[in-house]
Amino acid sequence: MIKFLDLKLVNQEYNGLFKDAFGEFLNKGRYILGDKLLTFEKEFAQYCGTKFCIGVSNGLDALKLIFEAYKVLGILRNGDEVLVPANTYIASVLAISNSGLKPVFIDPDIDTYNINTYNIEKLITLKTRAILGVHLYGGLYDVIKLENISKKYNLLLIEDAAQAHGAVFKDGRKAGNLSDIAAFSFYPTKNLGALGDAGAITTNNENLYQNLLKLRNYGRINTYENNLKGFNNRLDELQAIFLSIKLRYLDRDNTKLRDLAKYYLDNIKSEFIQLPKVFDIKQHVFHQFVIRCKDRDRLKKYLLNNGVETMIHYPVPVHKQLAYSEFNNLELPISETLSQDILSLPLNTSLSIDQIKHIILVLNSYS
Ligand SMILES: *Cc1c(COP(=O)(O)O)cnc(C)c1O
Numbered sequence: 001m002i003k004f005l006d007l008k009l010v011n012q013e014y015n016g017l018f019k020d021a022f023g024e025f026l027n028k029g030r031y032i033l034g035d036k037l038l039t040f041e042k043e044f045a046q047y048c049g050t051k052f053c054i055g056v057s058n059g060l061d062a063l064k065l066i067f068e069a070y071k072v073l074g075i076l077r078n079g080d081e082v083l084v085p086a087n088t089y090i091a092s093v094l095a096i097s098n099s100g101l102k103p104v105f106i107d108p109d110i111d112t113y114n115i116n117t118y119n120i121e122k123l124i125t126l127k128t129r130a131i132l133g134v135h136l137y138g139g140l141y142d143v144i145k146l147e148n149i150s151k152k153y154n155l156l157l158i159e160d161a162a163q164a165h166g167a168v169f170k171d172g173r174k175a176g177n178l179s180d181i182a183a184f185s186f187y188p189t190k191n192l193g194a195l196g197d198a199g200a201i202t203t204n205n206e207n208l209y210q211n212l213l214k215l216r217n218y219g220r221i222n223t224y225e226n227n228l229k230g231f232n233n234r235l236d237e238l239q240a241i242f243l244s245i246k247l248r249y250l251d252r253d254n255t256k257l258r259d260l261a262k263y264y265l266d267n268i269k270s271e272f273i274q275l276p277k278v279f280d281i282k283q284h285v286f287h288q289f290v291i292r293c294k295d296r297d298r299l300k301k302y303l304l305n306n307g308v309e310t311m312i313h314y315p316v317p318v319h320k321q322l323a324y325s326e327f328n329n330l331e332l333p334i335s336e337t338l339s340q341d342i343l344s345l346p347l348n349t350s351l352s353i354d355q356i357k358h359i360i361l362v363l364n365s366y367s
Pocket residue numbers: 058059060061088089091092134160162163184185186187197198199
């Protein structure tokens with residue numbers, strides 16, 4: 001059986017380094033906001049090409065803190081509208097609505113799964129203040145078009161880069177440095193995954209940075225004085241240690257994912273299966289490899305019967321969730337079609353080319 005994802009296997013190669021670092025951590029006795037967090041923040045900012053990085057508790061909190069920081073600065077207010085792709089993971093939308101803002105859903109492009117920029121301008125109103133772009137499945141959204149739209153309408157451009165650590169735009173800029181401010185998740189399954197919950201924010205804006213440092217730590221400026229109504233959203237010292245180790249291998253790991261994905265793209269040949277459209281493989285880090293099939297559930301069962309476990313990202317669109325009943329009547333045809341057609345194939349650094357070949361053989365024999 002080829003499992004969809006075996007995290008123990010993915011992390012196995014780092015176990016020696018993790019154990020050494022954990023021993024050092026125990027000897028030192030510094031658990032929160034120590035120098036290892038500062039080191040990771042410096043390394044990740046440098047990796048992304050931004051001036052600043054703030055380590056935080058997880059990806060959802062990273063997004064929430066971004067919106068809260070803009071509210072502190074008076075740039076966003078309750079009730080402001082934020083454009084967001086309809087086919088994203090629910091966390092992108094939760095961050096918007098939990099911050100008192102209003103999500104406005106954009107139907108995606110059916111071939112790339114990313115924001116269809118033609119749908120954006122129709123949705124802009126006097127209350128629209130921001131676009132939350134998502135690099136879904138690890139593929140960059142249309143960077144130039146989103147930059148142009150945000151400039152033309154004076155909108156904040158915020159990146160949800162939770163699935164795109166290390167994706168590079170053709171001008172050399174990386175995910176996390178393609179907007180005003182970006183949120184990352186280091187949830188264990190992500191391209192850069194911690195051994196628990198973790199996240200980060202990257203930006204070149206010093207004012208946002210200074211406010212975020214306070215907001216993630218009770219709004220405090222020193223031990224006894226608090227200037228903002230903040231949160232406890234710090235990134236653990238221990239997770240920062242693990243992340244610093246894995247960051248050194250991120251480009252190598254992404255190259256491996258890209259090579260395996262390219263093998264899928266070149267060799268899956270079936271009239272029943274549609275492959276994702278990838279314009280520039282460098283702009284993709286293949287957090288997921290998502291195919292489409294009319295009879296998706298039948299294909300999923302067939303693959304399982306032939307020893308291949310798959311998943312669906314995501315079977316229920318956000319606007320169809322009970323949690324968002326106020327949007328249940330919205331019609332977003334592409335998102336709804338995708339939720340029924342898409343299937344994520346196994347793709348991670350623990351897979352061998354022989355396993356990928358086996359999956360392709362099974363797929364190409366489907367009828
Ligand atoms: C994983 C993810 C998040 C949330 O990150 P957590 O660390 O799990 O809170 C947000 N947005 C997207 C697109 C994600 O994939």
